[in-house]
Amino acid sequence: MELTVSNSVSNGVAAEIITKDKVGLNPRNGFVSMEGLNKLQPKIVTGDCGYILEDVPHLSDYIPHLPTYTNPLQFNPAYSVVKQYFVDIDDTVAQKVVVHKNGPRGVHFRRAGPRQRVYFKSDEVRACIVTCGGLCPGLNTVIREIVCGLHHMYDVKRVLGIVGGYRGFYSKNTISLTPKFVNDIHKRGGTVLGTSRGGHDTKKIVDSIQDRGINQVYIIGGDGTQKGAAVIFEEIRRRGLNVAVAGIPKTIDNDIPVIDKSFGFDTAVEEAQRAINAAHVEATSIENGIGLVKLMGRYSGYIAMYATLASRDVDCCLIPESPFYLEGPGGLFEYIEKRLKENGHMVIVIAEGAGQELLSENLRSTDQQDASGNKLLQDVGLWISQRIKDHFSKRSKMAINLKYIDLMYMIRAVPSNASDNVYCTLVAQSAVHGAMAGYTGFTVGPVNGRHAYIPFHRIIEKQHKVVITDRMWARLLSSTNQPSFLCTKDVIETSSKTENNLRNC
Ligand SMILES: Nc1ncnc2c1ncn2[C@@H]1O[C@H](COP(=O)(O)OP(=O)(O)OP(=O)(O)O)[C@@H](O)[C@H]1O
Ligand SMILES: O=P(O)(O)OC[C@H]1O[C@](O)(CO)[C@@H](O)[C@@H]1O
Ligand SMILES: [Mg+2]
Numbered sequence: 001m002e003l004t005v006s007n008s009v010s011n012g013v014a015a016e017i018i019t020k021d022k023v024g025l026n027p028r029n030g031f032v033s034m035e036g037l038n039k040l041q042p043k044i045v046t047g048d049c050g051y052i053l054e055d056v057p058h059l060s061d062y063i064p065h066l067p068t069y070t071n072p073l074q075f076n077p078a079y080s081v082v083k084q085y086f087v088d089i090d091d092t093v094a095q096k097v098v099v100h101k102n103g104p105r106g107v108h109f110r111r112a113g114p115r116q117r118v119y120f121k122s123d124e125v126r127a128c129i130v131t132c133g134g135l136c137p138g139l140n141t142v143i144r145e146i147v148c149g150l151h152h153m154y155d156v157k158r159v160l161g162i163v164g165g166y167r168g169f170y171s172k173n174t175i176s177l178t179p180k181f182v183n184d185i186h187k188r189g190g191t192v193l194g195t196s197r198g199g200h201d202t203k204k205i206v207d208s209i210q211d212r213g214i215n216q217v218y219i220i221g222g223d224g225t226q227k228g229a230a231v232i233f234e235e236i237r238r239r240g241l242n243v244a245v246a247g248i249p250k251t252i253d254n255d256i257p258v259i260d261k262s263f264g265f266d267t268a269v270e271e272a273q274r275a276i277n278a279a280h281v282e283a284t285s286i287e288n289g290i291g292l293v294k295l296m297g298r299y300s301g302y303i304a305m306y307a308t309l310a311s312r313d314v315d316c317c318l319i320p321e322s323p324f325y326l327e328g329p330g331g332l333f334e335y336i337e338k339r340l341k342e343n344g345h346m347v348i349v350i351a352e353g354a355g356q357e358l359l360s361e362n363l364r365s366t367d368q369q370d371a372s373g374n375k376l377l378q379d380v381g382l383w384i385s386q387r388i389k390d391h392f393s394k395r396s397k398m399a400i401n402l403k404y405i406d407l408m409y410m411i412r413a414v415p416s417n418a419s420d421n422v423y424c425t426l427v428a429q430s431a432v433h434g435a436m437a438g439y440t441g442f443t444v445g446p447v448n449g450r451h452a453y454i455p456f457h458r459i460i461e462k463q464h465k466v467v468i469t470d471r472m473w474a475r476l477l478s479s480t481n482q483p484s485f486l487c488t489k490d491v492i493e494t495s496s497k498t499e500n501n502l503r504n505c
Contacts, residue, residue, distance in 0.1 A: 050104020056442035087113035093452040109452035112430035119438030130162035132221035138263035138416035141186040145428030167199030198371025230456035244435040247443035254302035259445030272307035280313040283345035294381030297351030304351040320353035324485040
């Protein structure tokens with residue numbers, strides 16, 4: 001049953017909070033409380049003209065009568081002169097910016113930034129930071145900016161570093177993070193806290209949070225990490241703890257939905273350029289030279305797509321979302337032959353997750369997983385190099401020279417570039433403002449260029465993938481002139497599968 005719970009006024013627009021079920025309503029603030037419910041229901045506020053706010057939880061949703069305090073930023077000389085520094089309580093960020101005259105205004109998220117009132121006294125805050133999943137350029141910058149943001153903006157002195165990912169909560173000692181400790185860490189790749197896959201034990205993690213008296217938890221990591229953060233938040237809320245949980249999305253693969261992109265993505269694309277240049281130099285220096293570059297991208301081919309678009313030297317880009325085939329008319333071998341005849345050389349970029357279905361036909365399929373449950377992939381770069389070499393040596397008279405560059409880990413072990421560093425600062429400060437303001441159970445990130453607080457359920461509901469029926473992939477195809485490897489039937493099937501996954505482009 002859909003139910004209107006209460007009305008509030010948002011930017012002069014009457015807005016109503018709606019839940020799916022009457023059970024669990026908190027009569028004090030009209031929000032959804034968890035009594036009788038296993039999971040927190042989405043907080044949805046609707047307004048005129050199809051306006052929808054997908055709001056994030058707040059500590060006051062389940063803890064009554066929490067005291068609030070004047071935001072200390074008000075007295076900070078850096079900010080006191082800034083006009084409208086505090087974000088208006090009703091500011092929201094639109095998920096969809098391309099709209100039609102009579103179309104609905106669509107889904108919005110709460111705008112990130114400092115609020116007039118905060119829910120924590122500075123000297124009572126005991127924060128912790130953890131990094132989980134694979135490495136990504138910028139992890140150290142985010143850690144640094146959370147520590148400095150808490151310290152310099154909110155005068156928070158006690159920040160703990162959890163060592164070695166989720167399992168570090170219950171199996172390792174913490175380290176004390178001070179502005180002095182983090183001062184130079186942004187110049188290094190990796191994460192000073194260490195990271196891991198697997199080891200998520202919700203009960204032990206929340207016990208540790210409770211035992212250490214932590215009341216702000218900053219969790220930096222990818223889609224798996226955000227799922228872990230969501231269950232930690234659920235457990236914290238179930239225990240009624242006054243602890244804010246903030247997720248900071250880290251995905252070099254760009255596989256997290258809703259947000260524009262993560263820190264580290266630009267750095268990875270830039271780093272990939274160097275290898276593509278090398279592959280191009282090698283390929284152009286020898287007769288029928290082929291430069292093959294493998295990049296990261298387990299399920300999402302964004303790094304490969306953007307590296308290709310940025311480079312202009314790439315003749316073919318292969319990603320997990322776009323199935324391809326090798327033999328016969330319209331296949332990869334035919335295209336390679338054509339390019340070599342036309343140009344005398346070619347460059348191929350392949351994402352690690354591309355063509356996995358072809359590999360498992362040829363090799364014994366391994367169903368191995370890593371400690372987090374992610375499928376372990378077979379090496380498509382080596383496989384395709386061999387197949388190309390075999391094809392041209394056995395079945396064609398054309399002698400080729402193939403050079404394979406495996407760039408996988410090179411693009412993520414580096415420190416973040418300038419634009420990613422700026423991103424890291426904004427995302428870290430936004431997370432700090434959100435937690436101080438009492439928001440919890442959120443991931444922070446840019447949505448159409450504006451930072452917003454996004455509820456966990458929206459971040460973890462699906463993976464963000466390249467939509468090959470979108471304009472961006474068409475731009476790539478027209479830039480490389482490679483075959484689409486698709487027949488009309490495939491296009492129709494792909495369109496219907498990805499219909500709900502479309503973004504503005
Ligand atoms: N569904 C889940 N519930 C609870 N914890 C999870 C879940 N999925 C993953 N995790 C935990 O999150 C952490 C990181 O997950 P994972 O290794 O999948 O990396 P990630 O965060 O997706 O980053 P990336 O894939 O970008 O490297 C691991 O410690 C893992 O145990
Ligand atoms: O070898 P690891 O550390 O598990 O990381 C590899 C994975 O990390 C990712 O970059 C995601 O972080 C994937 O593209 C890749 O499959
Ligand atoms: Mg992941």
